[in-house]
Amino acid sequence: MTEAAAPQTDWADPRWRGAALDWVTEALARTGRRVAGPVEPRVRPWSLVWRVPTDGGDVWFKANSPGTRYEAALLAVLARLTPGRVLEPIAVDAAAGWALLPSGGPTLREVAGGDDDLAGWVRALPGYAELQRVAAGHVDELLALGVPDHRPEALPGLFAELLDDRAALLIGAPDGLSPEVHDRLRGLLPRYAERCRWLAGSGIEASIQHDDLHDGNVFAGPAGHRFFDWGDASVAHPFGTMLVTLRSIAHATGRSGSDPALLRLRDAYLEPWTDRSDRDTLRQVAQVAAEVTVVSRSLSWRRALATADPSRAEYAAAVPGWLEELLATPC
Template sequence: MSTSTWTSAVWTTEEFRAELCAFVSAALGVPERVEVVGVRPWSAVWRVTARGRSSYAKQNCPGQAHEARLMARLAHLVPEHIVPVLAADAERDLLLTADLGPTVHELGEATDPGTWVRIAVDAAVMQRKLVGPASGLGLTVLPPGDAVTYVADAVGRLAALPADDPRRLAPEVAVLLEARLPVVAAWGELVEDLELPLTLLHNDLHAENVVRAGDGSLRCFDLGDAVVGDPLAGLYVPLAMAQHVLGLPPAAPALRRIADAALEVWSDLADPVDLRAALPAALQLGRLARVESWRRCVATMTSEERAEFGSAPAVRLASLLDPTPLGDAAALG
């Protein structure tokens, strides 16, 4: 089955189910049960039971079809940070991972700010370990110095779509974003001046994508959205989700505590004062990683799926006009 057919149109077919069962059988034995956990335009997940053992199988849409290869690589580089990989077929982007039980969210731990501190710190520690290998992970690279070019290109591309295209960026928003380009350039320069190395950004790191292993360590999963970029940009999703889950206003002390704990991991490479000063700008650049992953997903959606999700890249792009979880970065420009 070619990568062009890896979409929601085939994930519910008998042909694909047979292919999936063959993949599982080769790794674990013939499955007794294969249950659909979720089929979305960007990926599908199944809970598999084979020889009394529970695991999860996954495949992504073509734009995100790097996860199996990435997870196999991370299993060698940072096995202590991710869920155990039982099998990975990079050519077909079929992934099989161990079931470690409820997520941190399901355990009710996401209401504790300390949980978010640990999620952010663990992610930063993993990023430090991946600084060297990051260039060989085969992911989209979003360096801070290219931010203004990325935004300008995205605005031009999305604003030029027909008026009835759900992906279109509204003209009035395009005008505001174009006026914001000098500020975006300043954000990129401020972050670039820290001279932090590029590394892996999970790009969807929150309490529903983290589980607790038997030894108490936290393990992340769901890396289909991953990119390579400035490490501080990787704090955007966990800080935004912590703000939402904890019901906090921007720049709340608990959010600063989470951020400061993660910044400490990089404090030997840049002055902590400079890291804190640049963080709001870095968080804005983190929004671009979300634009990119949605762009990859929307590319192969059906017209019906685009009607529901097609606006996501434009919405994420427009969020550059909003304050970050740590306050407004616009003043930095």
């Protein structure tokens, strides 16, 4: 079954824009501030972001498309559960998928200045792991918000369903899967399910999994490292986060995935879990989690692109592209 293209809010509609700006104005008024200039928009198929100048500094308004609407409510819950690890929203409208956020300061990317200094990550990753450890005790609450269920027990069925979505996988199209690759991926289902069963029994409980944690999604200001842009998040095996994080660091610094510096970052992330298992076992669990999480990435892209916005076509190849990576793993 294809994930339906939800009716897309026309973010350029003056009526929608007026209603959103009224909401922002009222939320700011409750904090004693006011809008001090025109908003500056950035639009993607899955979200709209406004930089809103105020008489007390810039704030940020985010509106999510239907496929990622849960992010606003998730931000509020994470701010309550893990204060200081995420930005505390100024206001949230969970039903609309709207959030108003304070400025978080420079990102880890900006602080590093584009160089390959990994010290910021060494400090940030244990804090992210602690956020996940806290959130693991609130999985039912997160799922009730609409956060997608990508736990290892659910992934084999989601993988099978995704393989049936020929439109999302662009079967036979230049940017999609060839019929031959599609058949090969279907042949991986039993082995993939076996790996997921092993992961489910690894002794590390499911939690929030950011699924797009790179240096542009981590604030590194005076208040410490705070993690934002949770629109790809799911309830999943927490170690799956390292798929994107380590790969993005490797890409940014020109390192290979087996570079000792990246392995040290992986170990820094795993350190908070050493009360659960020995380090060698945790490394093995992290490797399997990364292997199965490529399906989660494909599902995240499909969810984000479940909109009638014509600009979605620019990103559509990400859905089959991530899934095809299963062929390069031991799965």
